[in-house]
Amino acid sequence: MVKVLYIEDNDDDVYMLKMRLELLGNFEVLTAADGEKGCAVAAAEQPDIILMDVEMPVVDGWEAARRLKGNSQTQDIPIIALSAHALAGEAREGDCHGVRGVRHQTDRI
Numbered sequence: 819m820v821k822v823l824y825i826e827d828n829d830d831d832v833y834m835l836k837m838r839l840e841l842l843g844n845f846e847v848l849t850a851a852d853g854e855k856g857c858a859v860a861a862a863e864q865p866d867i868i869l870m871d872v873e874m875p876v877v878d879g880w881e882a883a884r885r886l887k888g889n890s891q892t893q894d895i896p897i898i899a900l901s902a903h904a905l906a907g908e909a910r911e912g913d914c915h916g917v918r919g920v921r922h923q924t925d926r927i
Contacts, residue, residue: 821865821866822846822865822866823849823859823863824868825852825869835847853877853878854877856877857892861891868896870882870897870900873902879899879900883899
């Protein structure tokens, strides 16, 4: 079973992703509503991957990613940063916060 940590402050988004992944049967989905809580859950639960919004209250996704990559307990957990924005500058901002491989998708669904 793949353990996914979804760090997101929008309840509708959390519900949608959690429901879809859990219906597949191969995923355990943990959630946190802000970057601070997400960092704590990641350290305690050691998920296989983290999906994280970049705009959140308390601690935003960029700062949370920096903390996670700077923590020996969580530095090797892959992080996928999610955003409703498709700005090219976000990839550069990810590099500045220690997140490598940030890409943006501008295609509309």
